[in-house]
Amino acid sequence: MSTREILTLQFGHYANYVGAHFWNLQELSFDYTGTVKTEVNHDILYREGQTAKGEVTYTPRLLLADLKGSLKNLPESGGLHNETEENELLWDGVEKIEEPAPPKNDYLADIDGEGPSVPTKQYNLEQDVKTWTDYLYPRFHERTINIVKDYVHGADAESFDIYHNGTSLWKQDFGDTFTDNIRKYVEECDSMQGFQVNFDCVDGFAGLALSCIEYLADEYSKSILAYPIIPSHFPDNKPTTQEERDKSNLKDSIRLVNTALSIQELSEHATLFVPICTGDKGWRKPGSPRKFDYLNYNPELYYHSSALLASAMDTLSQKYRHKSNIFTLSDICADLTGYGRKLAAASLGMPLPLNESQYLIDYLNTTTKPIYTSITPSCKIASDKLFQLITVRGVPENYLKAPMKEAKEQMNIPAYRCSNVQEMFELYFQANNFLSATNVTICEKPLEIKTPYPRFFSTELNKYGFIKSEVRDENIESCAVVAGYHNGNFLSDMIEKLHRETSRIKFAKLHKFKQEGFEAAEYSESLDKLAEFKDNYEDDFEL
Secondary structure (H helix, E strand, O other), rough: OOOOOOEEEEEEEHHHHHHHHHHHHHHHOOOOOOOOOOOOOOOOOOEEEEEEOEEEEEEOEEEEEEEEEOOOOOOOOOEEOHHHHHHHHHHOOOOOHHHHHHEEEEOHHHHHHOOOOOOOOOHHHHHHHHHHHHHHOEEEOOOOOEEEEEOOOOOOOOOOOOOOHHHHHHHHHHHHHHHHHHHHHHHHHOOEOOOOEEEEEHHHHHHHHHHHHHHHHOOOOOOEEEEEEEHHHHOOOOOOHHHHHHHHHHHHHHHHHHHHHHHHHHHOOOOOEEOOOOEOOOOOOOOOOOOOOEOOOOOOOOOHHHHHHHHHHHHHHHOOEEOOOOOOOHHHHHHOHHOOOOEEEEEEOOOOOOOOOOOEEEEHOOOOOOOOEOOOOOOOOOOOEEEEEEEEEEHHHHOOOHHHOHHHHHHHOOHHOOOOHHHHHHHHHHHHHHOOOEEEEEEEEEOEEEOOOOOOOOOEOOOEEEEEEEOOOOOOOOOOOEEEEEEEEEHHHHHHHHHHHHOOHHHHHHHHHHHHHOOHHHHHHHHHHHHHHHHHOOOOOOO
């Protein structure tokens, strides 16, 4: 059976925060003993290669972009030993003078010194993490990292904050190098599924990512799943004067326009796209943080909020990476995008709040709240008239229901006839979602909680992520998760809010866009196309 490879592309600083957690989850779940049953085909996202010394490597099939100064301790070569560079220095006889590398935090020092850190060791990553490389466990192929050298991370003078900064950059040498790297990865694949593109949609990386997506759509007849990502927090100083308030409002407007242009362009070039954010609003500002029972995360820490989005993406991707599944990326896209509805919403339920002494049948029968939370901005997921793909992981079969001799009242519940976890969740969604089509994927393995994943879980959870029946000292090691893709008429409201807020902005104030050659007529045309795209969600729903 062919591997059906996927190439992942990451554009932007926050997208790389999410990506660092995502790749940590992959690599820290590898089994090097050959004794653990693996459900996921890692070859879909990873590639095998060799160093110049002939050492076998196994690295993500990944290209990422970030600004100069964002890598800190991670070399642009990806962190793998590069013998070719050393030989070039020896032959040239040129001494290479570099600035001393920043000091490494304890976690990175332990990785370099002794391999994986001791699981029980506590790190102060909430304080130590200043960029996404501060908690990155894997090392990358030498072509993976692509640095935008024209702009410096954290510098305001030459801020990479306009959509058209990215489109201009793509037309230069950066785009040529990036497409060449894409070609090299694609040529290595035997039976490629497509591309997964994760990008910051609020700044210049939006234009860079959309230029790349348009290239992929033109050059390769493969599925493109895109995640436009909005950070959980914008670290602007709280304005105190009118001038500062005006400047802050302008920044909000620029981010909003970048997002709207991204959504409109994605509607033309992506196969499926799913905006994600841990804030409930997401457009002008992220808004209030989404709440998850038994999680105490800090939305102002990218290290925290990005872990939630990475956990959702890892869970959702099980659908087309699971060894027992016949689904591919193109199947997912085809199932969700009928009637031109390329935009879908995403949800996350983490942890699944099941008591350790409770059966799944009783939990699903008595819970009055949805078992997931929307992670798509300005979007409340409807309960009726849906297409949805749900993935549930980490619920053991012995939690399903009581044995017949102990079942008592459970025998009166229709769900008692279910013989496995999948059937019970299918019945649950059938009962709770009117006029809807739901496909459920079940994974035995839970989400593994290993260092450097944030420790933002409630002490009320046991080591398996279930609610404790009694007080005892126990650290969480894994948890059950539910995540979903959802599509339906309800997304019309989300697009309407985005269109309405963007239409209120006076284009005359967007000087930076005009300086990049973006005209008022083009702006109006983009808003008109966004409104037309919304019409796809207004027709009568049919199954």
